[in-house]
Amino acid sequence: MITFKNVYKRYPQGMDALADINFEIAQGTLTLLKGHSGAGKSTLLKLIAAVEKPTAGTVQVSGENVGALKRAAVPWLRRNIGMVFQDQKLLFDRSAFANVMLPLQIIGFPPREAERRVRAALDKVGLADRERAMPIAMSGGEQQRLAIARAVVSRPTLLLADEPTAHLDADNARDVARLFHEFQQVGVTVVIATHNEELYVPYAPDRISLAHGRLEVSA
Amino acid sequence: MNAWLTHQRAALAQALRRLAGTPTTTLLAAISIGIALSLPAGGHLLLTSLQQLGQGSSANPQISVFMTLDADAKASEKVGEQLKVNPAVGAAQFIGRETTQKRLREAGLAQVIDSLPRNPFPDTFVVTPADSSPEALEALRAELAKLPHVDQVQVDSAWAKRLSVLLNLGRTVVWLLAGLFGIGLIALVFNTIRLQVLTKREEIEVSRLLGATDTYIGRPFYYFGALQGLLGGLLACAIVFASFAILQARVAELAELYRMGFELHQLKLTDILALLGLSAALGWLGAALSVRQHLRDF
Numbered sequence: 001m002i003t004f005k006n007v008y009k010r011y012p013q014g015m016d017a018l019a020d021i022n023f024e025i026a027q028g029t030l031t032l033l034k035g036h037s038g039a040g041k042s043t044l045l046k047l048i049a050a051v052e053k054p055t056a057g058t059v060q061v062s063g064e065n066v067g068a069l070k071r072a073a074v075p076w077l078r079r080n081i082g083m084v085f086q087d088q089k090l091l092f093d094r095s096a097f098a099n100v101m102l103p104l105q106i107i108g109f110p111p112r113e114a115e116r117r118v119r120a121a122l123d124k125v126g127l128a129d130r131e132r133a134m135p136i137a138m139s140g141g142e143q144q145r146l147a148i149a150r151a152v153v154s155r156p157t158l159l160l161a162d163e164p165t166a167h168l169d170a171d172n173a174r175d176v177a178r179l180f181h182e183f184q185q186v187g188v189t190v191v192i193a194t195h196n197e198e199l200y201v202p203y204a205p206d207r208i209s210l211a212h213g214r215l216e217v218s219a
Numbered sequence: 220m221n222a223w224l225t226h227q228r229a230a231l232a233q234a235l236r237r238l239a240g241t242p243t244t245t246l247l248a249a250i251s252i253g254i255a256l257s258l259p260a261g262g263h264l265l266l267t268s269l270q271q272l273g274q275g276s277s278a279n280p281q282i283s284v285f286m287t288l289d290a291d292a293k294a295s296e297k298v299g300e301q302l303k304v305n306p307a308v309g310a311a312q313f314i315g316r317e318t319t320q321k322r323l324r325e326a327g328l329a330q331v332i333d334s335l336p337r338n339p340f341p342d343t344f345v346v347t348p349a350d351s352s353p354e355a356l357e358a359l360r361a362e363l364a365k366l367p368h369v370d371q372v373q374v375d376s377a378w379a380k381r382l383s384v385l386l387n388l389g390r391t392v393v394w395l396l397a398g399l400f401g402i403g404l405i406a407l408v409f410n411t412i413r414l415q416v417l418t419k420r421e422e423i424e425v426s427r428l429l430g431a432t433d434t435y436i437g438r439p440f441y442y443f444g445a446l447q448g449l450l451g452g453l454l455a456c457a458i459v460f461a462s463f464a465i466l467q468a469r470v471a472e473l474a475e476l477y478r479m480g481f482e483l484h485q486l487k488l489t490d491i492l493a494l495l496g497l498s499a500a501l502g503w504l505g506a507a508l509s510v511r512q513h514l515r516d517f
Contacts, residue, residue, distance in 0.1 A: 049428070051428070072432070072433070075427075075430045075431060075432045075435075076430070077430075078427075078428065078429065078430035079429075079430035081430075083428055083429075085428075089421075089424075089425050089428065091421065091422055091425060093422075102425070102426065102429060103429045103430065105229055106426060106429055106430050106431045106435055107222070107430070108221075108222025108223070108225045108226050109222075109225070110221060110225060111225065150429075
């Protein structure tokens with residue numbers, strides 16, 4: 001599903017974010033990206049989603065060399081990837097429902113079918129009764145679950161999450177971890193950058209450990 | 220196809236919401252565009268009306284063909300025959316030198332005429348040309364001047380020429396105005412869209428991460444620009460229509476004084492459609508240029 005071959009990433013300021021990264025992630029697995037702050041976890045996720053391009057090496061997602069994709073082809077890759085960001089990136093000028101609807105609008109889903117899917121996604125993350133709420137009026141846990149609903153509503157084959165439980169209390173964090181496990185159970189490949197490895201222990205995840213931009217262990 | 224239609228509908232609805240969400244800005248922009256477009260549109264309409272005036276008044280210009288004083292009746296007869304068979308000549312009336320002398324005598328100039336040693340008037344043909352355009356008149360004048368025993372050919376077309384030159388100048392001014400105000404419209408929409416892109420920065424960034432293409436992101440802005448242009452075009456039509464309706468009565472009074480059948484033409488349906496289409500297209504172009512320029516930053 002995801003293959004990194006001799007991947008290097010150097011930012012224009014000259015900082016090496018990643019160096020000589022090699023690993024493979026199989027389809028339908030739950031993989032944790034571990035490492036200290038600045039270890040390169042977010043950069044690695046950005047390379048998978050073609051938000052950044054590798055300085056050297058090859059990043060393949062479903063057999064596609066994403067580093068070599070032209071600008072116009074990148075959106076089509078991202079439509080198969082659900083992304084959950086540390087800061088959620090919710091749109092605060094619209095309701096929870098409209099936030100989750102956005103990926104389906106982008107794809108051009110028929111409105112009625114899209115509405116059905118949005119309600120199913122909100123129900124899945126336990127926000128069925130909050131569809132009209134504005135994100136600003138939601139708690140941190142609800143916002144994170146809303147972001148997850150938006151990430152999965154288009155039923156992507158790959159789900160990337162960057163520190164999805166960073167600002168959540170223990171109960172909410174466990175709920176979010178359980179959700180990711182449920183998505184993995186239905187065949188979605190889930191890659192999570194996290195400091196909170198213990199949350200996922202019950203789900204026996206694979207692990208990729210980074211330190212100062214280099215791979216430590218690949219399991 | 221369904222997805223495409225869904226996108227178009229959603230983009231149009233989004234553009235309409237943005238327009239309705241900022242009514243003051245929308246109104247001010249429409250007024251600016253409307254006034255700017257009404258000047259060349261009104262100018263064009265005025266020129267069309269004036270052109271009708273020129274064509275109508277110069278419909279029967281006449282050319283006077285004066286024979287030389289030594290031309291005898293036979294020479295004049297020969298010229299008369301040539302005029303009859305010339306396709307550029309609509310009609311020709313012969314006025315003999317004696318007839319002219321008689322008319323002037325009857326007009327009270329008998330004493331003056333009697334004092335002259337001989338009849339000073341030449342035989343004359345008054346020619347009505349078949350084509351009254353300034354170019355055709357000039358060509359016929361040159362042709363008639365070459366006829367034997369013709370001394371002088373006088374065309375009453377100088378004013379028609381002046382009017383034609385003035386109309387051409389007016390047309391150039393109108394085109395210049397249209398070009399300048401068209402660029403102004405594009406610049407206005409360009410800047411409005413630039414501000415919108417900045418205010419929608421977050422939404423654009425998120426949409427990109429969720430798989431939105433440049434076309435998807437740009438589409439509501441294109442519709443916004445086109446709608447803004449269209450509103451301006453509508454206002455321009457209203458301004459021109461109202462102005463001409465107000466001026467019509469005054470122009471009619473003036474035309475009556477000069478005994479001219481002249482009236483200002485109002486906008487026709489084709490003019491309105493052309494103006495609306497053009498203003499919408501210019502708005503779309505301004506938006507497209509702005510989106511292309513500013514989406515590079517994302």
